[in-house]
Amino acid sequence: MRREDLPDLLAFSVVAEQGSFRGAASKLGLSPSALSHAVRRLEDQLGAALLHRTTRSVAPTEAGARFLRILQPALNDIDRALLDLADTSGRIAGHVRINAHRNAAELLVLPRLGTLQKDHPEIVVELSIDEGLTDIVAEGFDVGIRIGERLAEDVVAVRLSPDHQTAVVAAPSYLAEMGTPDTPDDLQRHRCIGYRFVTSRRLFVWRFAEGDREFEAHLEPSLIVDDVQMSQRAAMLGLGLAFVPRDAVEDQLQAGQLVEVLQRWSVTMPGDFLYYPSRRTLSLAARTVIDLLRKRGD
Structure with a gap:
């Protein structure tokens, strides 16, 4: 192998890691x-096929897997050398791609970016809003942010927020027209705004607690959305009751744009976690962003 072959070696390694040419292309900017x-x-230079290619996936061949086992430690050594050099120079630069659901992006990421831009102006953050369960490796993201109960296995997870308290909210105009529910059973007589998961297409089930017992309310929504912010907006317009994390609507509650009902039946849901695959070597820029966001959760 010649030094000028290094870009091809890196290309093979990243395609194999991502499991797709599209994900690798996004990560490498090619x-x-x-x-x-x-x-x-x-492959032509080595005289061996390194990847199995289908219309749906890419995976190493037997020869490719053997070659990758030899190649990956060498590339990791180069990564570590570059990180050590960056640490020594004090210059931190790079492109960091974050995949997060909307509330996490608005409440946990955006408020911290001012500090990041001031301290590390050469770090570029690409923030993708996603309410689904995107495979961050396949899509070329460095890190993701999800609610704890939706984390995949085999990831390193960093808590960014305390657990969430749920809230059922409505506009004052809706309550004036339809009345205020006193118990979860009363929801059957109200217009409710449902939320459908983007990936699974399942409807989110409203959960309530009475003492130590949790139970579900099976409702027939009058409106179904697949965006949390749209659910909140619909509630503010008087279209029905919405089931949301309380911290996501704190400002609207304080301003009187929304009113919380059924507060005594509220339940606790897992908080938000930043995560990345445990097998991934993070760039210094990604580590810097993670450390900054972690401070929010401490």
Whole structure:
């Protein structure tokens, strides 16, 4: 291998890690066709097929897996050398891609970016809003932010927020028209705003607590959305009752735009966690962003 082959070696390694040319292209800032040519060039030079390619997935061949076991430690050594050099120089730069649900992006990420821009102006953050369960590795993200109960296995998780308290909220105009529910059973006589998960397409089930017992309310929503912010907005417009994390609507409650009902039946839900695959070597820029966000959760 020659030094000029290093880009092709990196291309093969990242495509194998991401499991797709599209994810690798996003991570490396190249086009999928450029990566395909790089891997093909490497395969021609070695005289062996390194990747199985189908229309749906990419995976190493037996020869590719053997080669990757030899190649990956060397690339990790280069990564560590570059990180050590960056640590020594004091310059931290790079592109960090974060995948987060909307409330986490608004409440946990955006408020911290001013400090990041001031302290590390050469770090570029790309924030993607996603209410689904995107595979952050396949899509080329460095880190994701999800509610604790929705985390995948085999990840490093960093808590960013305390557990959430739920709230059922409505606009004053809706309550004036329809009355205030006194118990969860009363919801059957009210217009409720349902939330549908983007990935599974399941409807979110409203949960309540009475003492130590938790139970579910099976409702027929009059409006269904797949965006939490849209649910809050619909409630503010008087379209019905919404089931939301209380911290997400704190400002609207303080301003009187929303009113909380059924407060004594509120339940606790897991907080938000930043996560990344345990097998991934993080760039210094990504580590810096994680450390900054972690301070919010401490």
